[in-house]
Structures are given as C-alpha cells and as structure tokens.
Amino acid sequence: MTTAILDGARLLGRLSALGAIGRDGEGRLARLAATDADRAGRAALMGWMEAAGLSVTVDRIGNVFGRWSTPENEAEAPLLLGSHIDSVVNAGMLDGCYGVLGALEVIETLKAAGVRTARPIVVAAFTNEEGARFAPDMLGSLVFVGGLDLDTALATVGVDGARLGDELARIGAAGTVDPGHFRPAAYVELHIEQGPILDREGVRIGAVENLQGISWQEVTIEGTANHAGTTPMTMRRDPGLAAARTVAFLADRANRSNTPTVATVGRMRFAPDVINVVPSRAVFTVDLRDPDETRLREEEAALAAHLDGLVAEGFRVSVERLARFEPVVFDVGLVARIEAAAAARGLSCRRMTSGAGHDAQMLARICPAAMIFVPSRDGISHNPREHTDAADLVAGAEVLLDLVRRLVEDGRRVIPLSENPDPSGFSEVSA
Amino acid sequence: MTTAILDGARLLGRLSALGAIGRDGEGRLARLAATDADRAGRAALMGWMEAAGLSVTVDRIGNVFGRWSTPENEAEAPLLLGSHIDSVVNAGMLDGCYGVLGALEVIETLKAAGVRTARPIVVAAFTNEEGARFAPDMLGSLVFVGGLDLDTALATVGVDGARLGDELARIGAAGTVDPGHFRPAAYVELHIEQGPILDREGVRIGAVENLQGISWQEVTIEGTANHAGTTPMTMRRDPGLAAARTVAFLADRANRSNTPTVATVGRMRFAPDVINVVPSRAVFTVDLRDPDETRLREEEAALAAHLDGLVAEGFRVSVERLARFEPVVFDVGLVARIEAAAAARGLSCRRMTSGAGHDAQMLARICPAAMIFVPSRDGISHNPREHTDAADLVAGAEVLLDLVRRLVEDGRRVIPLSENPDPSGFSEVSA
Numbered sequence: 001m002t003t004a005i006l007d008g009a010r011l012l013g014r015l016s017a018l019g020a021i022g023r024d025g026e027g028r029l030a031r032l033a034a035t036d037a038d039r040a041g042r043a044a045l046m047g048w049m050e051a052a053g054l055s056v057t058v059d060r061i062g063n064v065f066g067r068w069s070t071p072e073n074e075a076e077a078p079l080l081l082g083s084h085i086d087s088v089v090n091a092g093m094l095d096g097c098y099g100v101l102g103a104l105e106v107i108e109t110l111k112a113a114g115v116r117t118a119r120p121i122v123v124a125a126f127t128n129e130e131g132a133r134f135a136p137d138m139l140g141s142l143v144f145v146g147g148l149d150l151d152t153a154l155a156t157v158g159v160d161g162a163r164l165g166d167e168l169a170r171i172g173a174a175g176t177v178d179p180g181h182f183r184p185a186a187y188v189e190l191h192i193e194q195g196p197i198l199d200r201e202g203v204r205i206g207a208v209e210n211l212q213g214i215s216w217q218e219v220t221i222e223g224t225a226n227h228a229g230t231t232p233m234t235m236r237r238d239p240g241l242a243a244a245r246t247v248a249f250l251a252d253r254a255n256r257s258n259t260p261t262v263a264t265v266g267r268m269r270f271a272p273d274v275i276n277v278v279p280s281r282a283v284f285t286v287d288l289r290d291p292d293e294t295r296l297r298e299e300e301a302a303l304a305a306h307l308d309g310l311v312a313e314g315f316r317v318s319v320e321r322l323a324r325f326e327p328v329v330f331d332v333g334l335v336a337r338i339e340a341a342a343a344a345r346g347l348s349c350r351r352m353t354s355g356a357g358h359d360a361q362m363l364a365r366i367c368p369a370a371m372i373f374v375p376s377r378d379g380i381s382h383n384p385r386e387h388t389d390a391a392d393l394v395a396g397a398e399v400l401l402d403l404v405r406r407l408v409e410d411g412r413r414v415i416p417l418s419e420n421p422d423p424s425g426f427s428e429v430s431a
Numbered sequence: 432m433t434t435a436i437l438d439g440a441r442l443l444g445r446l447s448a449l450g451a452i453g454r455d456g457e458g459r460l461a462r463l464a465a466t467d468a469d470r471a472g473r474a475a476l477m478g479w480m481e482a483a484g485l486s487v488t489v490d491r492i493g494n495v496f497g498r499w500s501t502p503e504n505e506a507e508a509p510l511l512l513g514s515h516i517d518s519v520v521n522a523g524m525l526d527g528c529y530g531v532l533g534a535l536e537v538i539e540t541l542k543a544a545g546v547r548t549a550r551p552i553v554v555a556a557f558t559n560e561e562g563a564r565f566a567p568d569m570l571g572s573l574v575f576v577g578g579l580d581l582d583t584a585l586a587t588v589g590v591d592g593a594r595l596g597d598e599l600a601r602i603g604a605a606g607t608v609d610p611g612h613f614r615p616a617a618y619v620e621l622h623i624e625q626g627p628i629l630d631r632e633g634v635r636i637g638a639v640e641n642l643q644g645i646s647w648q649e650v651t652i653e654g655t656a657n658h659a660g661t662t663p664m665t666m667r668r669d670p671g672l673a674a675a676r677t678v679a680f681l682a683d684r685a686n687r688s689n690t691p692t693v694a695t696v697g698r699m700r701f702a703p704d705v706i707n708v709v710p711s712r713a714v715f716t717v718d719l720r721d722p723d724e725t726r727l728r729e730e731e732a733a734l735a736a737h738l739d740g741l742v743a744e745g746f747r748v749s750v751e752r753l754a755r756f757e758p759v760v761f762d763v764g765l766v767a768r769i770e771a772a773a774a775a776r777g778l779s780c781r782r783m784t785s786g787a788g789h790d791a792q793m794l795a796r797i798c799p800a801a802m803i804f805v806p807s808r809d810g811i812s813h814n815p816r817e818h819t820d821a822a823d824l825v826a827g828a829e830v831l832l833d834l835v836r837r838l839v840e841d842g843r844r845v846i847p848l849s850e851n852p853d854p855s856g857f858s859e860v861s862a
Binding site for chain 2 (some may be wrong): 248
C-alpha cells in the first residue's frame with residue numbers, strides 16, 4: 001500500500017493562518033457569514049484548494065467545493081468531507097475550520113502520495129453554519145440537501161438587516177452552480193467536540209454515532225403579584241417559586257436516569273422584578289436534548305404534565321415552541337470504521353453523541369454520514385479559549401485520512417456500506 | 432358620658448379631596464415628599480387643622496402637627512395620633528392619608544362634642560414615610576424619635592438629585608421647631624392593612640400587635656457556563672439550578688411551619704442569559720420577614736447554611752446585605768384596648784402583624800404604640816386599585832375615636848398603660 005503521511009505542520013499552519021483572518025481591532029475573531037471577513041477567509045481557502053490542484057466550485061448559496069477526481073473515477077459519486085469556515089462573534093479558530101482544512105489536508109496527502117481512489121473526493125465549506133448572522137444555522141448544507149428552497153434562503157435577512165443573496169453577490173460568493181449539483185456517496189465531518197467528555201475522560205477520538213434532538217421552549221407562568229411583607233405564604237400564588245420548582249423538576253428528571261438527556265434553563269426573568277413584591281410573572285427558556293426521539297418526546301410530555309399541574313394550582317401557563325429538531329442517527333457502518341481507524345492508530349476512542357448541531361446532520365438526510373471528534377479543552381468553544389492540543393488535531397486528521405483511504409481506495413469500493421443494518425440511519429429523519 | 436358622633440361623610444370627603452391633589456396629566460396620583468404636590472397636600476391638611484381650631488406646628492424636618500389642648504391639660508404629655516400624606520408614584524389615596532385624616536376627624540369630633548380630655552391630643556403627618564423620593568423611608572418619624580440626626584436627614588439627596596433640606600425650604604415646609612419637641616404619652620396609627628388577611632377572612636378590624644423584622648439580601652451564585660447541548664448533566668455546575676433550589680428551599684421552610692415567616696424572591700437574573708448556555712451566574716434577592724427576631728435570625732442562618740452547602744459543592748457564593756430591621760413589638764395594653772373598642776362596636780377583630788413598615792415602628796421606640804388596621808380589598812396597595820369600603824373606613828375611625836376617649840377622657844388617665852407586662856414593648860428594639 002502506498003505510504004501517505006499527513007503534513008501536520010501544514011494543517012496547523014493553515015489553521016493559524018485562517019484564524020488570523022477576520023480579527024477586529026481588539027484581536028477578536030468574528031468571521032460571520034457573507035461578510036468581508038468571510039470573503040477573505042474564502043479567498044485563502046480557495047487559494048489552498050487550487051494550489052493543491054483541486055477543481056473549485058461555488059454553488060448559488062455560496063457553498064465552496066474543492067474536488068479531486070481522475071478520469072478513472074470521474075463518473076462515481078464522490079466521497080464528501082467538510083465543515084464550515086464562518087464563525088460566531090469572538091470565536092475560537094478551530095470550530096468548523098478544522099474540518100475543512102483537515103479534509104483538504106487528507107485529500108492533498110492522498111493526491112501527493114499517488115493513491116488511486118475509486119471515487120472523487122470533495123472537500124466542502126458550507127455557508128452560514130453558525131447562524132450568527134443569518135437564520136437558520138446550517139443554512140448552506142440545508143440548501144445543499146434540498147431541505148430549504150434556494151430563493152427563500154437567498155432572501156434571508158440577517159441580524160444586521162442585510163439580505164443573504166445580496167451579501168453573497170457583494171463578496172463574490174454567489175456561484176452559478178445549483179445547490180445539490182452532485183449526490184455524495186457518503187459524508188464525513190471532522191470537528192472539535194465543543195464539549196468536555198473526551199477531555200475529561202482522556203479519550204483521543206470520538207466516533208459520533210448520533211446527534212441530539214433539540215426542543216426549545218419558552219415558558220411563561222403567571223400568578224399574582226403581592227406585597228412581600230403583608231401576604232402570608234398560604235395566600236400567595238408565586239410564579240417565581242413555580243418556575244424554580246420547574247427548573248428543579250427538569251434537572252431531577254435528567255439526573256435521575258442513565259439516559260443522555262440534558263435539560264437546561266438558560267434564561268430566567270421575573271416581573272415586576274422588585275425585591276419586596278411577590279412576582280406576577282416568570283418567563284424562562286427550556287432547552288431539552290436527547291439523541292432518542294421517543295425519549296425527547298417523553299421529556300417534553302413530562303414538562304407539559306408538570307405545567308398542567310401548575311394550571312391546576314391556579315397559575316396561568318403559556319408555552320411557546322422556539323425550535324424543534326429531531327435527533328439524527330449517523331451511519332453505523334461509518335461509525336464502526338472510525339473506531340477501527342482509531343484503533344489501528346493506537347488511539348483511544350469512544351462512541352458518542354453530538355450535543356451541538358453540525359452540517360453532518362443535514363448531509364445525513366441524503367447519504368451515509370458520520371463525524372469524528374477530537375477533544376476540546378474544558379469543553380470550551382465559541383470562545384477565544386477554545387483549544388485542542390496540536391497532537392490531537394493531527395491525530396484526528398490521521399484518523400480521517402485512514403478512514404477515507406479505506407472507503408475509497410481503488411479496488412475497495414466499500415460504499416455503499418452494505419453492513420449497515422439501519423437504512424433509516426441516512427434517510428430523512430429531520431422535518 | 433358626652434355623645435360624640437364621628438362625621439363619616441366629612442372624613443370620606445377629605446380623603447377624596449386630598450386624593451385629588453398631586454395627580455399627573457394622566458390622572459395618576461404621585462404626591463412624593465417635598466414636591467410641589469406635597470406642598471399642596473400639606474396646605475389642604477393644615478387648612479383643615481386650623482379650621483378645626485388646632486394649633487399647627489411644623490418641625491425642622493417638615494413633620495406637621497395639629498395640637499388640641501386646653502389650659503387644664505396643657506402640661507401633660509400628649510396622646511399622638513397620625514401617619515403620613517406623602518405617596519408613592521401611581522398611588523392609591525388611602526395609604527397614610529387615612530391615618531392622618533382619621534385622627535383629625537377623631538380630634539374634631541371630640542372637640543366639637545365638648546369632651547374633656549386629660550391630655551392634649553396631637554395629629555401628626557410625618558415627612559417622607561414612603562421613601563419613594565428620599566431614603567430611608569419613615570424618615571420624618573425616625574428623625575422625630577431621635578433615630579437619625581437632623582442635619583444628616585436634611586442633607587439626604589433624592590432619586591432626582593434634590594436635597595431634602597432644600598426642597599423642604601422651597602415648599603415652605605422647613606419649620607423652626609426641633610424634631611422631638613415633645614414626648615408623646617402614646618402613639619396610635621390608623622392604617623389600611625395593605626395586605627389580604629382582613630379582606631380574605633372578612634374581619635373588620637386588625638389590632639396590630641407587632642411589625643415584622645425585615646432581612647433583605649442579594650445572593651450571587653457563580654458556577655460554570657457550559658454549552659447546553661454538549662455538557663452532560665453530571666459535568667455541570669449550574670448556578671441557575673442552585674438558585675432555583677434555593678428559592679424552593681426558602682419557600683419550603685416558610686411553608687412547613689405554623690410561623691408567620693414570609694420568604695420572597697422578587698428578583699432573579701441569570702447570566703449570560705442565553706437559551707443554550709448553562710448559566711455562569713445567578714443573582715437573586717431574598718426578602719425574609721418575621722415578627723420574632725429569634726426566628727428571623729434562624730431563617731437567616733438556615734439560608735446561610737444552605738448557601739454554605741452550595742460552596743461545598745463547588746459554587747462561589749457571595750451575599751450582600753441590603754437592609755435589616757429588627758421586629759417591633761407594639762404595646763400589649765394598647766392592643767387589648769383596640770380589641771375592646773372593636774368588640775364594643777360589634778366589629779369583628781383579630782390581632783395581627785404588620786408586614787409593611789409604618790411610622791408607628793419609629794414611635795414605638797419612645798412611647799407605647801400600636802396600630803389599627805382596616806381591610807384592603809384583595810390586599811392591594813401602592814396602586815390606584817387600592818380600596819377600602821367606606822363603611823370600613825368609618826368603622827376604623829370610630830374604633831380610634833373610642834380608643835382615644837378611653838385613653839384620655841378626663842378622670843381616666845389610663846396612660847401609662849400599667850397592665851403592660853412587657854416594658855420592652857416600647858423600648859428601643861431597632862438598631
């Protein structure tokens with residue numbers, strides 16, 4: 001077998017170089033989608049793609065593709081790798097960029113080593129994954145898989161009032177190719193975990209087998225404002241207390257079992273918000289996540305029953321659904337191959353759930369998909385303190401390299417992943 | 432015994448007339464201390480006092496006194512009645528005014544009926560009871576009893592930046608008499624309950640036997656902000672959850688016993704206040720009240736122990752004391768006489784605790800003091816919906832009338848209240 005050794009220093013250098021693009025006057029990274037900073041980042045990326053001899057295409061929603069194909073494999077469905085290069089405000093430099101530049105590094109390594117592949121390999125950088133400027137997040141990959149109409153997506157107005165289509169045209173990122181111009185044989189995304197599990201457990205590689213379903217609700221509980229001094233406890237209908245008991249209820253449910261359910265109340269407000277007045281109203285958000293749709297629905301139902309109990313006590317309760325995504329199950333064949341690749345490198349590995357959303361969940365609608373995670377120090381992301389050790393960054397890319405070789409090396413057309421026992425693993429599972 | 436029948440219509444008419452003074456363009460009542468509206472209210476009050484033949488005095492902190500004395504009782508310590516006529520913003524027209532005008536009505540009735548009294552009777556309207564413009568509240572009565580230095584009080588700067596001394600001079604309310612120019616034999620204050628107990632229970636008269644001690648604290652709990660999706664429940668240190676459990680802890684303690692303890696969390700904030708981020712910080716206020724100082728300290732200690740437990744769990748906790756007042760015990764002899772007066776009128780009556788602060792708590796430092804409460808519909812006060820039925824307003828004034836007669840009628844010098852078993856009832860109990 002041809003030797004193909006990944007250039008870790010080049011990968012790390014490009015991560016630093018891309019991470020230097022889009023800094024504000026105080027050194028904070030903010031490369032929001034379709035901004036001038038994004039234009040500069042795209043220019044650097046496309047420059048590296050072209051230097052590597054890839055064929056660069058931009059589609060009409062601004063997704064960037066770098067394709068390596070040969071006359072022999074040109075007709076085959078490509079293996080797609082990738083992630084995104086847009087960022088949040090005050091971001092770290094790994095989220096998304098690591099997956100794009102890691103994939104580029106893998107392709108470049110295989111190409112330079114003269115490895116023959118049964119399929120083209122494409123690296124993608126999807127538009128507006130973060131959603132920090134335009135909603136929804138993962139917009140580019142959503143449009144690519146046909147989950148959102150192109151014209152609707154282009155008409156999206158950002159938090160700054162700008163229209164996405166105008167902004168893409170302005171920065172020269174409005175391509176002419178229709179989104180979804182090819183159907184991948186499979187999709188693999190390399191990413192930092194953005195959570196604490198691998199770091200805390202000292203595990204080097206995460207083989208991501210699924211992605212949590214997300215339920216966001218805003219709950220308003222109304223009771224009766226009363227004087228804090230003159231109203232006996234028994235004559236109160238205190239929505240602040242009811243909200244507090246609901247927070248504890250959610251945490252107790254999530255804690256009591258061995259399930260991966262997570263429940264978070266991130267926002268909480270009392271009205272009138274006066275020290276000596278029993279609140280008249282409490283408003284709070286509930287973020288419920290679970291990789292299992294049945295269990296997620298059970299948690300939603302438990303919350304609803306709890307709130308019904310408050311209504312029975314005389315509170316007025318209203319619930320606004322802010323967002324709802326079903327869980328995504330990744331391809332078990334791909335997950336098993338990630339584990340095998342890590343093992344072959346002597347790297348500790350565990351199966352895990354992605355708690356955050358990723359472009360991979362969109363691609364999972366149309367092809368076998370999975371993700372490779374590397375540790376995030378202290379689980380911190382979306383923050384300048386986001387950090388993954390260089391050795392882990394290189395190790396993750398090497399696992400991707402080995403996986404890709406196994407998937408596409410000439411004579412070993414292992415896609416479709418025939419041993420995949422669960423065809424729904426890559427069918428459309430999200431509304 | 433001379434017949435003395437109170438003129439209920441005159442009392443209600445004056446309440447309406449005073450309540451019409453200090454309305455803004457939208458009809459909202461705001462007669463804040465030492466404003467032009469207060470000047471107008473004082474002018475009306477002093478006009479009524481003078482028309483009733485009272486000797487009107489204003490002291491250097493602006494407290495207004497209307498004195499009825501005769502050559503025979505001139506040398507005796509007067510019986511003091513009163514309350515305040517300043518208001519909060521968007522107030523009702525009963526809070527305070529009822530006690531002042533009710534006392535004036537009582538004096539006028541006795542005087543007109545030719546009742547001979549063993550002591551002078553004085554009606555007082557104390558400056559800045561509400562504290563809506565100048566802090567602290569109950570400032571005028573505090574200065575009167577010697578609890579706050581006059582110059583310090585006059586130098587107080589209000590929420591609008593004005594100096595109290597300047598404002599009193601501007602509205603002609605800076606008198607020349609030193610505060611505390613007489614020592615009352617006793618003090619009785621007639622007031623609406625501002626709470627729901629009498630209204631809910633259908634009781635006509637409250638004989639106020641004590642006034643709650645108040646403990647105000649602001650608690651800050653700091654933990655670790657984390658991604659709501661990627662951080663397992665077991666790896667969280669969620670100060671929002673810790674705050675919620677503290678709210679429930681306080682309510683459970685206050686509810687579990689038969690004590691009158693009330694615990695209120697009126698303000699609550701999470702930071703960074705984002706739906707998908709486990710909070711890094713929760714800040715909330717705790718308002719604890721109890722008429723018994725020992726029990727109030729126990730509640731404070733229980734909260735402190737609970738917070739120590741959070742520190743042991745790894746949270747950072749800080750507590751700022753915002754206010755602390757010891758409970759006030761009113762004179763048991765006066766309270767018993769209020770009950771007797773209500774019973775003689777065939778009015779249902781119950782002993783009760785004042786949950787709010789009143790000038791009576793200041794007067795209790797220097798003489799036997801107590802309060803008479805009448806029902807507040809739905810417990811509402813500090814609001815235009817503040818309401819007491821006319822019959823209840825008149826009944827409360829009649830109880831005050833009968834009590835005053837009993838306390839001062841010639842030949843029955845019942846003050847000092849010799850049967851008072853608890854001399855600390857009117858000693859200095861508040862720091």
